[in-house]
Amino acid sequence: MDPFLAVADLVAYTLLGLPPGSPTAAAVHFFVEDSLKIFVLLVAIVFAIGFFRSMLAPEKVRRILGGRSRLFSFPAAVGLGAVTPFCSCSSVPLFIGFLEAGVPLGVTMSFLIASPMINEIAVVLLATTIGVEFMLVYVATGLVVGLAGGLAIDRLRLEHWVEDYVWKIRMGQTQLPDGPATLSERLAFAWHQVREIVGRLWPYVLGGIAIGAVLHGYVPRDFFLEYAGADNPFAVPLAVLAGIPLYSNATGVIPVAEALLGKGVPVGTVLALMMSIAALSLPEIIMLKKVIKMPLIAVFVAILFVAFVAVGYLFNALYS
C-alpha cells in the first residue's frame, strides 16, 4: 500500500476523527498526502541530482550555444533550458551573457521560456502525482512553446529593442572553480543543495498544496464544470490571464493542477494555467525590463499568451 496514502488516512480519519467524505476530511487528506509525497520526492530528487552533479551551469550553456548555427542552437537551447537551473535573479546576467557570446536573441528567449517551465523536479513530481502521460504532454508542449516563441522573436528581428548598454558589455574570461570530486565532497555538496533548493522552494510548494487542498475539499465539482468546463470557450484565455500575475515555481503549481484535474477541469485548460504561472510572471517581466525595451516585452508576453491559449484549446479538443 502507498505509505503516503496510509499516513494521510491515519491523520485525517483516525487522529483527527474526521468523517470520511466530508469536505474537511478531503482537504486534510489531500494536504497531508501531498505534503509528505512532494517533500520526500523533492529531497530525494535534489539530493540525487546534486550527487551526480549532472546539472549544467549557465556559463557552460553559453559556451555550448555561442557561435553555432540556428539549426543546432534552437533545439539545444530549449533542451538545455529544461536541464539548467537558474534563479530568476540570474535571468539578466544570463540574457546579457548569451547575447555577448553571439547567441541569437531568439535562441536566448527560447532558453528563457523553456527553463522555468521544465525541470527535473517537475518531471518526477508530475509523473508520480498526476501520471506519466500528463507529464509527457506537459514536457513536450513546454519544449514546443519554447521553440516556437524563440523562433517567432527571431523571425521578427527585434534586436533593436534590446537596451543599448547590453551590446556594450564585454564578458571576462575566467576559470570557474571545480565542483566536488571525492565521495564525501559529493555527499556534502548534495546535502547542501537540498538545504538550499528545498529552503528556497518550500513556501511555493506548501502554498500550492494548501490551495490544492482547499480546491479538492471545499469547492464543488459543479463550480468548475460551470466556469472552467469544456463548454466555456473563455476558460482557456482566462486561465492564462490569471496565471500572469500569479507567480510560482513549476513545483508549486503541480498540486493545484492535480486538484483541478481531479475536479474535472479539462486537461488543456490546466496545462495553459500551469505554463502561464511558471513561465509568465510579473517578477520575470520586471527583471527583463532591465535588458529589453517595452515593445519587446509586449511582444514576448503576447507570443506566450497566444501559445498558451493555443495549447489549451488544442488539448481540450484532443482529450474531449
Add this chain to the structure above:
Amino acid sequence: MKDIKVLGGCCGNCDTVMRMIADKAKALGAEIALEKVTDMAAIMAHGVMSTPGVVIDGKVVHAGGMPSAAAVEKWLTE
C-alpha cells in the same frame, strides 16, 4: 589582507553571502576588505553569469547559489 568582492544585485542571497563572509572573518580575526558589486557590466567582466558570485583577490572562487560555511572558512584561511 584579502580583497573580497561579492557579485550580484537583486535577490537577498547576495546580502546573505556578504553577511556570511563578514561574520566568519570576524570570528577568525581575518583582515578583509569586503565589497559588494552590483553593476552588471562589472559582474560580467569577471566572467560570472550566475549570482551570487565571490571573487577573492581577483580570482572567482564561487558562482551561483549559496556557498557552504566550510567553503567560506576555507577562502578566508587559505
